[in-house]
Amino acid sequence: MKINSLKNADLTGKKVFVRADFNVPIENGVIQDDTRISATLPTINYLLEKNAKIILASHLGRPDGKKNEQDSLAPIAEYLEKKLLKTVTFLPDCIGDEIVKTISSAEEGTIFLLENTRFHTEEESNDPEFAKKLANLADIFVIDSFGTAHRKHASTYGIAEYLPAYAGLLMTREIDELSRIMTEPEHPFVLVLGGAKTETKIPLIKNLLKDADYILLGGGLANTFNAAKGYDMAKSLYEEDKIELAREIMLQAEMVNTQILTSEDAIVADDATDSAESIDLPINDIEGEMQALDIGIKTVHKYYNLIKDAKTIIWNGPMGLFEIEKFASGTRQIAKAIAANKSARTIIGGGDTIDAIKDAKLGFDEFTHVSTGGGAMLDFLGGNDLPGIDIIKA
Ligand code: 3PG
Numbered sequence: 001m002k003i004n005s006l007k008n009a010d011l012t013g014k015k016v017f018v019r020a021d022f023n024v025p026i027e028n029g030v031i032q033d034d035t036r037i038s039a040t041l042p043t044i045n046y047l048l049e050k051n052a053k054i055i056l057a058s059h060l061g062r063p064d065g066k067k068n069e070q071d072s073l074a075p076i077a078e079y080l081e082k083k084l085l086k087t088v089t090f091l092p093d094c095i096g097d098e099i100v101k102t103i104s105s106a107e108e109g110t111i112f113l114l115e116n117t118r119f120h121t122e123e124e125s126n127d128p129e130f131a132k133k134l135a136n137l138a139d140i141f142v143i144d145s146f147g148t149a150h151r152k153h154a155s156t157y158g159i160a161e162y163l164p165a166y167a168g169l170l171m172t173r174e175i176d177e178l179s180r181i182m183t184e185p186e187h188p189f190v191l192v193l194g195g196a197k198t199e200t201k202i203p204l205i206k207n208l209l210k211d212a213d214y215i216l217l218g219g220g221l222a223n224t225f226n227a228a229k230g231y232d233m234a235k236s237l238y239e240e241d242k243i244e245l246a247r248e249i250m251l252q253a254e255m256v257n258t259q260i261l262t263s264e265d266a267i268v269a270d271d272a273t274d275s276a277e278s279i280d281l282p283i284n285d286i287e288g289e290m291q292a293l294d295i296g297i298k299t300v301h302k303y304y305n306l307i308k309d310a311k312t313i314i315w316n317g318p319m320g321l322f323e324i325e326k327f328a329s330g331t332r333q334i335a336k337a338i339a340a341n342k343s344a345r346t347i348i349g350g351g352d353t354i355d356a357i358k359d360a361k362l363g364f365d366e367f368t369h370v371s372t373g374g375g376a377m378l379d380f381l382g383g384n385d386l387p388g389i390d391i392i393k394a
Contacts, residue, residue: 001179002394006043006142006166011050013108017138018043018168019155021145021372022058022076029075035354035364036147036372037079043144043168044084048109055103055137056080057094057114057155058145065121077113088113094155095120095133103137117155124153131158144168146175147372149388150379160391167392170372175389177369178380181347185211186311192303192334194219195317195352198242200375203382204316205249210256214310216303217262218295218319218330225250225262226292231283235270236292261303265296267320267327274326294320295330307337316350316378322359332360339366349377 020040025032047054061071077090089106091099094114103112114137117123122130131154135141141163143149148156149171159165167175191212193201198221205215217225223238228246253260263283269276270289280296295303307313315338322331338346339362348357349371357364364370371377379386 001175001389003167003172003175003389003392004165004394005172006046006168009140009142009164009166011047011052011140013051014140015053015055015103015138016047016140016142017055017057017134017159017163018047018142019145019148019159020056020058021147022056022073023060023147024076026060026075031075031079033354034079035370037076038083039170039372040144040168041083043142043170044080044111046169047142048084048086048111051108053103053106053108054111055114056088056112057117057134059118059123059148059153059155060116061118063116063118065119065124067116067119071116071118073113073116080111080113084111086111091115093119095130095137100136117153123155124151126152126154126158128158128161130154132162134159135162138163141165142168143388143392144170145388146171147374147376149373149376149386150384152387157387157391165391171392173369174371174373177347178371178377181312181314181345182208182211182381186345188213188306188310189312190306190310190314191215192307192313192315192338193217193317194221194319194331195350196220196237198224198239198246200378201317202245202249203384204378206252207381207383208314209249209253209258212258214306215253215258215260216306217260218299218334219317221317222262222295223292225260226283229262232287233292234286234288234290236266236286236290261306263292263295263299264302265298266292267294267296267330268292269326272321272324272327274324276326278326293324294322294327295334300330300333303334304337307334308341310341310344313338313341313344313346314381315346315348316353318352318356322356328359331356335360335362347371350374
């Protein structure tokens with residue numbers, strides 16, 4: 001895919017509006033996970049080298065157009081100052097005459113961070129007037145928020161009606177890595193998918209079904225597929241209304257010779273807590289009040305053997321309820337197995353999966369690429385057109 005890269009833009013003396021994805025967990029003003037923020041630093045540093053005036057924008061949370069302290073981007077400005085060792089001027093809104101004046105009168109090389117774009121309802125409705133007001137702040141638009149590329153909002157899409165649009169360095173890297181894995185996957189190609197919701201993974205499974213050699217399932221997703229195979233999943237988390245869809249997908253997989261593997265055994269308990277009694281049981285033996293909360297040891301071994309010989313691996317979604325120590329082992333072992341395969345291209349994505357990597361004490365550099373996109377990565381690998389990418393296609 002050919003895109004307009006920031007590297008091809010004439011930035012001399014320009015005001016550059018950078019849409020970042022600073023939608024990160026913040027508790028009491030303290031940033032809990034800075035992955036997405038630090039991933040945007042190369043773009044900011046590049047613009048600093050070019051002496052551009054930098055106007056950073058992002059959403060945070062889902063405030064539905066209502067300004068509130070909890071969803072303010074103010075803590076991000078402080079964080080950026082520490083990382084960049086430069087003043088980052090936080091502005092109390094993202095549009096308005098005062099904001100335009102402040103930015104226009106600043107020197108080149110100044111960095112601004114605008115307040116949460118979603119404090120205006122017009123952001124999510126992609127209101128053209130609002131998009132124009134955002135565009136009035138700058139000469140050039142740079143989209144570096146891969147995590148929001150699936151959203152057709154004013155600051156991720158509409159603004160490009162009024163300004164020349166370029167891909168930031170993070171956006172470029174995401175598109176390069178994910179496109180490459182889709183167009184030239186080396187075999188064996190293994191997809192490792194988990195998490196609770198079948199729906200979000202279906203486009204990806206369908207799109208990569210004929211290219212993948214193995215699809216290894218865990219978490220609620222595996223429970224739904226196991227239920228589709230006719231197993232009694234008892235009180236486990238699974239989606240009754242997706243069973244038919246799971247059956248269809250298994251049939252399609254058979255037709256293209258792709259193996260979909262579900263957990264053969266699971267760590268089960270009748271309560272999802274650390275104090276619950278748990279046992280590793282074959283899927284066939286699950287009954288009554290039991291819940292499958294992690295993949296079992298046999299399944300881990302089977303998955304491990306396929307992961308170790310793979311040349312391409314995509315992983316999205318934990319194998320169980322890894323937030324609870326008792327049910328964390330399967331996810332941890334799969335994370336370690338993927339990291340240990342240094343001859344494969346390994347692509348990891350999704351907020352929970354990133355948390356799982358951290359839980360397993362693995363660094364991001366253990367993988368070929370850790371995507372900052374959750375829904376955006378799934379949509380991209382699902383073969384969908386993403387609005388935030390359409391605007392930068394060359
Ligand atoms: C994300 O966290 O996936 C992105 O920042 C998009 O956020 P949203 O789902 O609230 O649009």
